[in-house]
Amino acid sequence: MKTKLKSIPENTVIHTPTEEEANELLAILHANGYKWSGNRRLTKSNCWNAFKAEMCYEIEITHTVRFNKLRYFREYAVVRDFTILTLSEFKERYCEEESQPKFILGDIVKIVNVTNPMLVGETGIIMELPTKEDSRYKVGIEDEWTLLDAKYLKLYTEAVIKVETSVEAKQLNLCELLKGYEGQSFYSPCYGDVDLIEVQNDRIIISAVANNKEHTLGKRGKHHAGFAECMCMLFPSRALYEQYPLDPYTAWMK
Numbered sequence: 001m002k003t004k005l006k007s008i009p010e011n012t013v014i015h016t017p018t019e020e021e022a023n024e025l026l027a028i029l030h031a032n033g034y035k036w037s038g039n040r041r042l043t044k045s046n047c048w049n050a051f052k053a054e055m056c057y058e059i060e061i062t063h064t065v066r067f068n069k070l071r072y073f074r075e076y077a078v079v080r081d082f083t084i085l086t087l088s089e090f091k092e093r094y095c096e097e098e099s100q101p102k103f104i105l106g107d108i109v110k111i112v113n114v115t116n117p118m119l120v121g122e123t124g125i126i127m128e129l130p131t132k133e134d135s136r137y138k139v140g141i142e143d144e145w146t147l148l149d150a151k152y153l154k155l156y157t158e159a160v161i162k163v164e165t166s167v168e169a170k171q172l173n174l175c176e177l178l179k180g181y182e183g184q185s186f187y188s189p190c191y192g193d194v195d196l197i198e199v200q201n202d203r204i205i206i207s208a209v210a211n212n213k214e215h216t217l218g219k220r221g222k223h224h225a226g227f228a229e230c231m232c233m234l235f236p237s238r239a240l241y242e243q244y245p246l247d248p249y250t251a252w253m254k
């Protein structure tokens with residue numbers, strides 16, 4: 001969890017009587033872009049030994065930090081209206097925990113426990129992170145994608161990838177499988193008997209026998225190449241569809 005700072009008013013001063021508190025405060029400020037006056041990094045030195053138990057840090061509106069002893073800020077509190085806080089008070093007023101995404105861009109994930117059985121066990125890559133408007137991850141699966149909550153995703157470790165390479169290899173690619181079979185008939189759970197009209201690099205075109213209407217499918221036999229939750233709409237035959245309705249790969253291999 002990263003500590004995110006709210007807007008800090010001018011003349012805010014934090015008293016850190018121990019070096020541990022000084023280091024914690026400077027680490028929070030550094031993570032939020034603050035520097036010493038003079039543009040030096042806060043993590044380079046805490047300067048705590050200058051005043052030790054009297055050490056105070058003044059937060060400036062220019063995202064810079066100055067330090068002086070507690071007595072100085074108390075003496076000039078009336079003139080400059082300093083607000084002197086303990087580290088605990090500062091954190092309570094101005095710090096909030098910023099939750100980090102469970103996954104980062106490019107992570108390889110496995111889909112688990114999702115209600116759509118067509119997606120369970122699939123592996124994909126994190127393409128987009130959640131936003132304030134949508135808490136779901138955009139997960140790419142070959143040339144398709146879907147939106148899923150983090151609870152449906154599990155990080156793929158290198159060891160798991162090595163063990164389950166066969167899962168990734170068993171992906172249906174009708175563009176490769178059906179090259180040279182234009183004109184032959186197949187079965188669609190949506191359109192019934194269909195003829196294969198054309199095979200392209202990333203899609204196939206079929207025509208329903210009942211009304212001669214053409215339809216375009218992605219290489220995995222789904223309606224929309226950009227949406228992974230669609231079911232496969234093309235099987236070798238009705239019998240194999242009825243035998244393997246949720247496993248088009250096996251149906252085509254048979």
